[in-house]
Amino acid sequence: MQPLIDALIFIVDDDASVREALAWLLRSRRLASESFPSAEAFEARLAEEPLRAQPHCLLLDVRMPGTSGLVLFDRLAERGLLETLPVIFLTGHADVPTAVDAVKRGAFDFCEKPFSDNALVDRIEHALGASVRAIDAQRTRQVLKRRVDELTDRERDVMNCVIEGLPNKLIADQLSISVRTVEVHRARVFEKMEVKSAVELANLLRGI
Numbered sequence: 512m513q514p515l516i517d518a519l520i521f522i523v524d525d526d527a528s529v530r531e532a533l534a535w536l537l538r539s540r541r542l543a544s545e546s547f548p549s550a551e552a553f554e555a556r557l558a559e560e561p562l563r564a565q566p567h568c569l570l571l572d573v574r575m576p577g578t579s580g581l582v583l584f585d586r587l588a589e590r591g592l593l594e595t596l597p598v599i600f601l602t603g604h605a606d607v608p609t610a611v612d613a614v615k616r617g618a619f620d621f622c623e624k625p626f627s628d629n630a631l632v633d634r635i636e637h638a639l640g641a642s643v644r645a646i647d648a649q650r651t652r653q654v655l656k657r658r659v660d661e662l663t664d665r666e667r668d669v670m671n672c673v674i675e676g677l678p679n680k681l682i683a684d685q686l687s688i689s690v691r692t693v694e695v696h697r698a699r700v701f702e703k704m705e706v707k708s709a710v711e712l713a714n715l716l717r718g719i
Contacts, residue, residue: 517565517566518542518543518565518566518567518568518639518642519543519544519545519565519566519567520537520542520543520544520545520567520568520569520570520635520639521544521545521546521547521553521567521568521569521570521596522534522544522545522546522547522570523546523547523549523550523552523553523569523570523571523572523575523580523583524546524548524570524571524572524575524601525548525549525572525575525576526572527548529572529601529624530546530547530548531546533546533570534546536628536631536632537632537635540632542632542635549575549576549577549578550575550577550578550579550580550582550583551577551578553583554578554583554586562592562595562596564646564649564650565646566639566640566642566643566646567595567596567597567639567642568596568597568598568599568619568635568638568639568642569587569596569597569598569599570599570601570635571583571584571598571599571600571601572600572601572602573600573601573602573603573606573609573610574603574606580600581609581613584598584600584613584616584618588616588617593617593618594641594642594645594648594649595642595645595646595649596642597618597619597638597639597641597642598613598617598618598619599618599619599620599621599622599631599634599635599638600613600614600618600620600621600622601621601622601624601626602621602622602623602624603623603624604623607621607623610623619634619637619638619641620634620637620638622634655704655715655716658703658704658705659704659716661703662700662703665686665688665696666696666699666700666703668686669682669686669693669696669697669700670700670704670712672685672686673697673700673709673712674709674712674713674716676709679693679694679697682697700712
């Protein structure tokens with residue numbers, strides 16, 4: 512449970528009794544939550560305070576007055592938030608096919624009302640784990656991008672040739688520089704990117 516200590520679960524449901532029951536359930540499992548009576552209220556919260564780099568999960572009712580849960584889900588998807596903010600739909604029996612379709616489009620899961628407390632918490636913990644992994648992946652991509660940005664133009668040219676698998680002699684011919692210069696730039700690229708081989712470099716750059 513260590514990675515979930517600073518986790519935050521959002522509850523968006525127009526039924527106050529559902530919000531209160533879920534908040535109590537999460538407190539009993541030592542999980543923090545914030546509740547909202549509508550999609551509009553949740554979107555206002557995001558506008559006021561963007562998501563921090565901490566594990567999140569969204570428990571979202573499918574049917575609500577005003578903006579529906581499905582419309583909110585689509586807006587979150589458009590903003591690219593679904594990886595770090597997994598969505599678990601809370602749905603009545605009649606909405607199960609709709610929730611299944613949403614899962615196919617990127618929702619993490621759905622739970623049918625009335626739901627089992629243990630089953631729901633289990634899915635929440637899995638969703639928070641997915642959020643942790645997505646946040647870590649984002650941080651890794653940011654670090655890699657900074658390393659690439661720190662390369663000189665010539666180092667970047669050499670790097671592109673290296674990941675294509677070209678030997679130093681062909682790189683030198685292609686860039687009209689000496690083999691020795693290629694070797695120097697290649698060594699600097701490996702040092703700045705913190706790799707030891709062309710294969711490792713190519714694999715690393717796939718993560719950007």
